[in-house]
Amino acid sequence: MKFATKLSLGCIALLSCALGAAGLLLTGQSFSGSLASTRTALQAQQEKEKYALERFIFQATDSAQFENYILASAAQQYAEQTADAGSSMALWLDGAYSLYSGLPAALPRTALKQALTDGENAWQLTRAAGRWYLLLTQPLDLPGVRADMLCAYDVSAVFATRDAQLQAWLAASAALLVLGGGAAVLFSRRVTRPLTALQTASEKIADGEYTQRTQVKTDDEIGALSRSFDAMAAAVEGKINELSKTTQSQQDFIAAFTHEIKTPMTAMLGYADLMRARPDDTETQREAAGYIYHETQRLENLSRSLLALMGLDQAGALELVPCQDAGLLLQTVRSLPQGSTPVPRVISAGCVVQVDRSLWVDMLRNLTLNAQRACQGIEGAAITLRCERRAGQVVFTVTDTGCGIPAADLPRVTEAFYMVDKSRSRAAGGSGIGLALCARIAGAHGAKLEITSTEHVGTTVTIAVPEVLPSEREADNDTQS
């Protein structure tokens, strides 16, 4: 059942309880007060009637001898003279003999006897012929005579008023319940509208619409729940997008990798087939073997780079140690292949940085090899490996005056397997993994590869890392060239 319905039913139940209690309390108080005041007034009235009857009796005789016939006659005359539709009286002698009775015939005799027995110490209510009567007894103050005046007062009006009030209350309560119920339904629907919005949003998100939001802006608990829900939805959307990008990247990587494997494999198969086809052609055999060897080497480089890339992904924390910039640069130069040109110029600043030495040197080596490839065939091309302080950081720069990178290719050069000039790179043994590996190494150190290049002018690759201050240093003083 909907929460709004439960809320509505609860409100209606509470409203009905309140109406019931209020009706009982108000009507009860009114009835009780009315009955008490009516009784008090009738008791006072009977007091006057008693005195009046006594005066009547005294006037009926000069002596203090009150014969029965005198009493009866006086009572009848008195009753006739003071006839009142709402009251009637009877005169009883010694509590047993009725000298006069003007009481309604429907009054039960047992009630009359009880009233006489209780005398002036009690009042009694009785019902007869659908009407309510208050029975009051008062003894007459006649010397030597035990006479009682029993009066019956019609108090049906008090009960009729109460019943009318009850009916009015019932009608009013029914109307209030209908109105209140309607208001409760509207109110609970309004209050639970944000919950419906939450439910709708969660259903849409479950269906894949991760951009869905509740947009409930109330300042209560539901508003807080909604804001938390929206934050959760945003986090889920972010994670989904990240996973999608990662999956896409992996798919792109596999596609590119497959393609890169396929190309040399196809060439190797082709040349091997050529060798089988012309076993006697020594020149062809030599040429084919050379191509096969070259492609095999490329595959080996590709495999090594991939391993390095995988190693970065799978590795735990880097082994960060303080390293002198000069040591890093010189180690880079020493790691270059024998006879590779141009030989880079090294400029250090005497800084100490916290890096993983082997990875950092690998990165600088790859950047330097790329620079050498870019300088191939260009007269006077030069490469500079520099390290300098800049704005509180240590900046490593690899600058060449080679062929440069076209502006259109610049944003993609760090993508895995992306090569600006595939034929030239493959001819030089490149796999397209180098810059991707460098960018990953820089990212692992919290830095970023900044590449600027102008075609036919040259390329500058910059990486900035924080400097290790002298108080924190455990420097590596290897400065051998």
Add this chain to the structure above:
Amino acid sequence: MTHKADTLRPFLRCAAVVLCSLALPLAVFALWDRALLAAPHIRTDGERFSAAGRANATACTLYAAEHVTKVPLGSNSVWDGGWTAGTMDGSALARARRTLRALHEAGLLCDDSYAAALSVCRLDYGSWELYTAPCGLTQLVRSPEEIYTGADTEHVYIQLILSDDDAPLYFNYQNDLGQGDTLADDAVAQYCALLGLDEFTDWQYPDWGTAVRDFGAAGYSETAQVYAVANASGYSVTLSAASMTPQTFAALNTQYGEEIS
């Protein structure tokens, strides 16, 4: 079916609560009516006149005179209204003699006063007056004549109010010759016994002599609602009884009691 039952259950509960709430006042008033009809209920408007008081003829007569017939019982009662002049006769005179003898025998009238009063109980002196009031009350008044005899009995003034059974509700004897009279200490008790009021055991005797001039002696019974006074001076004896509510007596007691203190 179970789902339908689960869906309907809250509605049924709500409907039950609504019906019970609306029916509650009806049920309560039905029970209330039954309780009202079941048994007699104690009246709390206070007791007017006790049953014992009502059963006593003198107390009842005094109560009726005070509250019902409004007949004054005092020295000026003849002029205050409620009394009807009648004809003095021998039977009334005999009642007067019997009452005087009873007063004398009770020690409320000394020998001299009794003798003087008795001597004027003669119709030929013609100064007796008779009045009647409702409830069998009779008032006899004897005024002194201007003819002096040797016994100076012409200076006797007698006012006597009798109930139907000859209880002296009011007695005043005056003798201009100053034949004084004194009353015993238990005069009020004797007077009450004469009135037939000695059956009541809650008599109290206030002492307001300091606050009220010529106070004499008085007694009050709450059950009988009777205030009785006995007073004697150098030339008169007054005995009176009147109905008085407890509230009135309490107010007088407070007033005169404060004045004494």
